[in-house]
Structures are given as C-alpha cells and as structure tokens.
Amino acid sequence: MNHLKESELKNLTHTLHKEKQELEHHFNLQKDDESGSLNQSLSDATGELSTYDNHPADVGTETFERGRDLALEEKMTNDLSQVNQALELIDQGRYGTCRICGMDIPFERLEALPYTMYCVDHTPRNQNSEDRPIEEEVMTPPPSGAGEKRQHNHGKFDDANAWESVEEYGTSNSAAMATKRDVKDYQEGM
Known part of the structure; x- marks a missing residue:
C-alpha cells in the first residue's frame, strides 16, 4: 500500500464506499419490493393464474427477463463481495497489491476498477469465455481463402x-x- 499516495488512497476508499452504498441500496429496494421478487414462481411474478392461455412468446419473454434479472443480481452480489474485500484490505494495509505476484497494482488500474485484487497479467480469466462449444471439435473448418476468390468463382452458386x-x-x-x-x-x- 506504500505505492499509493494518501490522496489516491482516500479517493479510492471514497469510491469503494460509494459503490458499496449503491449496491446495498439496490438490495434493500429488492427486499422492500416483494411483488417482483426473483424468489417467486413465474405465475406469481406475472400475476397470471395459468400460462396455458398465453402465447409461447409471452412466456419466453418473461423467462428471458427473469434470467437477465438473475444474472444481474448475481453480478451485483459478486461486486458487493469484491468491494467489501477491497475495503477489508484497505483496513489491513494490504490494498493495492496483486494476490498472485505481490507486485503493486498501478493507481490507474485501481482507479478504473477499485475492487480489483490482481494486476493485469494475473487477472483471472472468465472460464466461460475461453470454453468453446464441444461441436467445434468435430466441425470441418472452412476452406482456406473462403470468400477471397469471389470474382474467380463468378457464376457459381453462392x-x-x-x-x-x-x-x-x-x-x-x-x-x-x-x-x-x-x-x-x-x-x-x-
């Protein structure tokens, strides 16, 4: 933490407290609003006694909306956890150093992502983005130069x-x- 100036640390602490307050405010609103709770069944949340009389697209829309809301809720819960961890590290005097290599995290990175605990080189990658569909293992790759020789193949169906x-x-x-x-x-x- 010695690489951060006192003013920089104060600015980052203020940012983290503000972020924490906003996230907690969101969760408090969620508790107060029981009508749109994600813990309710789909029929309770929509106010419908049955989904049989609805067009399948209507149910699909509701399912999509609920899935999106659950994903956002999970992200916000994760963000709150990371903010709390960062504030604990500030209290312990260990804020601003990479968990993996122990090197100082530059102020610019902390300013952009104040709850990060990793330098750029050691940031955990999202496993879902690196996983490729299993189908790609058996798919035939496209021919080399596909699309490059359109004029050469003029007259052929494309x-x-x-x-x-x-x-x-x-x-x-x-x-x-x-x-x-x-x-x-x-x-x-x-």
Missing part, C-alpha cells in the same frame, strides 16, 4: 446469387402466379 436462382421458380408477383400453365411473362398469362 449467397450473392441466391435470389436470382430462386426467383426463376416464381415469386408472388411473377408469371408463375398466372392462370395459364408454362407462362414466361405476364402478357402470356392474361
């Missing part, structure tokens, strides 16, 4: 020519909708 290829079979405003069979244009079909 996404750019898809409409023209399908259009010859008829559209809602083409000769295919004529009353006579095997018509090439509107004038023949009339």
